[in-house]
Amino acid sequence: MDEKYTPRLFLALLALLSLQNDGAQGLHITKVGVPSPVAVGDSGWLECEFVDEGESIYALKWYLGLDEFYRWTPAENPPVKTFPVRGDPLTVDTAASQRGKVRIQGVTLAAAGVFRCEVSAEAPSFHTESDVSTMTVVDLPDEEPVISGARASYQLHEDVILNCSSPRSQPPATLTFYINDEQADPGWLIPYPPLEDSQTGLETAVLGLRFPLRPRLLFRRGAVTVKCTASILNLYWDSSEIFIPADVPYHASIMEGRAAAAAGRGYPATVSSALTVVAVGLLPLLLLH
Structure with missing residues (x-):
């Protein structure tokens, strides 16, 4: 290419990019947010914020996957409409929802996935912008973790073998054992795969513990305290505790x-x-x- 044409070509490209950017500023989405993680049965807000830069808005739509479930059309009366979605993943509170801010309630596991907000301008541009955000839904355990396998008494230096389970959640809970308020030695833990309920799809987390009943553990009233905690993300934490007595003089x-x-x-x-x-x-x- 002749060098004398290079500056002209460069200026032309800059002008083209400038025109494209100016057009993009006419309507653009500035924020798409969903509550995440959220527990089954809870409520929350979907937020889609946009700048129209003088363009008239034809419609704002919310999708879960490929299914549209909410539409705001400012030129129509009423402006808010909702549509059923397969599996009934959520309910829209139409009285509280306006523009791109939508209150959802009665969330189920089927609501987990990608939410998309789409904003369209009126004719003649029909300019459309969209953006997405992902929601994680958690089904929390209905009861505290259960410690099983303990006997009425043990002899010194005998092995104590226990299991801790956190029933029916999604995802399965993270389990942790503590002995006398100190986290158990990793070498004493026995990991097990979660047990899935074939009807509900919920999973029961299970963790085993095996440790020798050493004298140094008996400083607390002749017994060892064993605690198991169960946690799921930042939504759930619970614990159970038992005492292991030692049958020694x-x-x-x-x-x-x-x-x-x-x-x-x-x-x-x-x-x-x-x-x-x-x-x-x-x-x-x-x-x-």
Whole structure:
């Protein structure tokens, strides 16, 4: 290409881009927002904000997937119309809705997906703009997490085997075990896949726990506290707690607990064991006096 034509071509391209941008400013959407995540049965607002730059608006429409469910036509009376959608995913509160701001209620799992707002100008331009936003819908558990598998009593150093389940939700809850208010060692956890209900599609989350009943865990009234928490996104949190009692003599549990504490402070294991033996040996003499 001849170099003397390059500046003219560049200026022409700039002018073309300027015309395109000026046209785009005639009508454009500035915001599309949906409540997310939202729980089944809850309400919320859909928001579609736009700038018309002097163009008359013919209609604003809301779609869920390919299905139109709301239309605002300012030149008609009444201006707001609603349309049924397959699966009845939501209900529109027409009295509260206006322009692009739509109040939805009675949300179901079928409302999860892509929402699209479309705004069209009047003739002669018929300029149309659209934008989308995605909604996540959560079906929360109907009850607190359940800890199962516990026995009435355990012997020292015996393995405690438990399960925690959070029934019927979508998505399945995230489960976490705590022992004496400290998060359980990951090596003690037994992961299981969620159990799906074939009729409802809801899932039950399950997590297993297996840990040895060591003396150092018995500092709280001769029992271990086990707690399980269940959470889903930022919408749900609940917990359950049980006590695991140890069937050990009172004095023996104290001596073993002190030996474990001494070992934890850095004393050699042989020294802490010797201290335990001496203490237990002196116990009958002290009782005689």
